[in-house]
Amino acid sequence: MIQEAYEKAAGSPFWIQAPENRYLVVSSWDHIKEIDAASEDVLSLQAAAKEILQPRYTMQNFNWFDKKGADGMPLIRTLRTLLTNHLPDILPDIRRSMSVLLDRAQDSQPIVNGSYTSPVFPIIIEAISLTNAAAFFGSEISHDKKFMAAAIGFIEQTLLAAEAIRVLPKAIAPLIGNMIAKNLGSGKAIYDALIPIAEERLEERAQKKLGHGVPEHHDCIQWVMECSPRSSPWSAERIVHELMALWFGSVHITSTTACIALHHLCLHSEYIEPLRNEIESTGWAQFEQSGGKAFPLLDSFMKESARINPVESVSSRRMALKPFELSDGTRVEAGEWICAAARGMMLDARYYTAPHEFQGFRFVDPSILKTQLADDIVSQVQGTPSNFTDIGDWQLWGTGRSACPGRFYATAVMKTLLALFITKYDMQLEEKAAGRYFAWRTFIYPYASTKVLLRPRAAL
Numbered sequence: 001m002i003q004e005a006y007e008k009a010a011g012s013p014f015w016i017q018a019p020e021n022r023y024l025v026v027s028s029w030d031h032i033k034e035i036d037a038a039s040e041d042v043l044s045l046q047a048a049a050k051e052i053l054q055p056r057y058t059m060q061n062f063n064w065f066d067k068k069g070a071d072g073m074p075l076i077r078t079l080r081t082l083l084t085n086h087l088p089d090i091l092p093d094i095r096r097s098m099s100v101l102l103d104r105a106q107d108s109q110p111i112v113n114g115s116y117t118s119p120v121f122p123i124i125i126e127a128i129s130l131t132n133a134a135a136f137f138g139s140e141i142s143h144d145k146k147f148m149a150a151a152i153g154f155i156e157q158t159l160l161a162a163e164a165i166r167v168l169p170k171a172i173a174p175l176i177g178n179m180i181a182k183n184l185g186s187g188k189a190i191y192d193a194l195i196p197i198a199e200e201r202l203e204e205r206a207q208k209k210l211g212h213g214v215p216e217h218h219d220c221i222q223w224v225m226e227c228s229p230r231s232s233p234w235s236a237e238r239i240v241h242e243l244m245a246l247w248f249g250s251v252h253i254t255s256t257t258a259c260i261a262l263h264h265l266c267l268h269s270e271y272i273e274p275l276r277n278e279i280e281s282t283g284w285a286q287f288e289q290s291g292g293k294a295f296p297l298l299d300s301f302m303k304e305s306a307r308i309n310p311v312e313s314v315s316s317r318r319m320a321l322k323p324f325e326l327s328d329g330t331r332v333e334a335g336e337w338i339c340a341a342a343r344g345m346m347l348d349a350r351y352y353t354a355p356h357e358f359q360g361f362r363f364v365d366p367s368i369l370k371t372q373l374a375d376d377i378v379s380q381v382q383g384t385p386s387n388f389t390d391i392g393d394w395q396l397w398g399t400g401r402s403a404c405p406g407r408f409y410a411t412a413v414m415k416t417l418l419a420l421f422i423t424k425y426d427m428q429l430e431e432k433a434a435g436r437y438f439a440w441r442t443f444i445y446p447y448a449s450t451k452v453l454l455r456p457r458a459a460l
């Protein structure tokens with residue numbers, strides 16, 4: 001529906017009616033820059049996120065501000081700077097625990113003629129969840145099976161509950177919302193498990209100030225606490241609420257993006273050999289020291305995968321807190337939404353040559369390609385080289401000052417997982433022609449049942 005409207009609009013903004021509201025969708029970089037330039041008082045990402053998440057009901061009565069930064073921005077600094085800078089330290093552990101998880105999944109399956117068949121999306125969700133739990137909440141709790149089951153369940157429960165509450169008439173939303181909230185067991189379980197950890201960290205900080213020795217922690221709970229404003233330090237509740245929202249917002253989108261890329265690796269197996277050569281000749285140590293920046297061929301392959309099948313068809317969502325007017329005179333009123341047509345732009349011949357063709361090395365610097373690859377693949381390259389984490393040429397990560405601060409972490413983690421699959425297995429989709437995902441609102445979700453035939457390379 002959005003794609004059709006995008007094509008008709010031919011670069012102009014257009015309206016989309018959703019069940020609870022209407023959205024103005026822009027499809028030019030000039031208009032996207034105007035969205036970014038608007039102040040948080042006028043166009044708010046946080047107010048849009050609050051509407052999607054309904055945190056008051058889904059997150060133990062979390063009263064999020066409409067406006068970002070009202071009580072500091074410790075989370076953004078934590079992700080964009082501290083988590084990103086720590087990637088060289090944490091990537092080796094991430095790789096080891098993902099490798100163990102893949103080996104365990106393999107050991108639980110019968111091998112027939114050197115291969116086994118397995119749904120991969122649940123494995124990817126487990127790998128990303130484990131990784132994010134260790135990075136956000138600390139490695140100890142990421143090994144707690146009960147906690148992890150609740151944390152994974154929380155995402156689905158929150159999605160369903162928030163969807164239901166969003167479409168309710170405003171007058172009855174609090175009543176029904178509170179009834180739903182009482183039954184959201186997994187949210188309560190993870191809140192109850194995280195609060196004592198956050199309280200202990202606050203106590204340790206107080207002890208340290210008095211000169212006592214305290215343990216060191218390298219995780220987001222610790223960094224958010226340390227970055228919270230001195231004038232109004234965040235409480236344990238505030239830290240946990242923010243991290244629960246982060247957990248909800250980051251696990252599913254990262255798992256889906258990685259799963260779609262894995263499907264593309266199966267569908268375009270001609271890329272496997274050059275990718276394997278790149279990973280094996282570069283080596284894990286160099287990749288990890290680079291903080292996940294190395295492996296340029298894999299980086300481009302992932303970018304082409306997310307360009308052809310982006311997890312969200314719109315990006316840079318903002319709710320208007322005050323009326324806002326674009327330079328062409330199109331207006332959104334307070335309470336209405338504005339966003340960018342991410343998918344439409346990614347499949348538009350104005351921005352990409354042969355936009356519907358999968359060209360896995362489209363974004364690689366030609367000098368790297370020439371030294372590594374055969375001529376037929378080199379001839380695919382067009383345009384200016386770019387990276388998966390770039391924000392100036394596509395809308396996967398949103399816009400300008402609000403662009404995803406977790407993108408360096410997310411990219412490094414997805415690369416690690418995909419590189420493990422590439423080096424451990426030959427892969428094939430069990431049913432190439434079957435649907436691999438479905439769309440709900442503006443998102444796509446991979447089918448959990450899609451199976452991949454995995455042939456461990458050691459068994460060849």
Ligand code: HEM
Binds near residue numbers: 076246398401
């Ligand atoms: C493939 C995975 C991911 C994708 C595609 C993605 C995409 C996005 C997008 C489109 C936005 C909105 C930006 C805007 O509206 O301008 C966003 C915001 C955000 N993302 Fe991500 N994200 C991913 C993974 C992650 C991860 C793993 C983390 C945490 C480590 C994270 C943390 C955040 C936060 C905190 C924001 C809000 C930023 C703000 O309020 O300024 N994301 N992300």
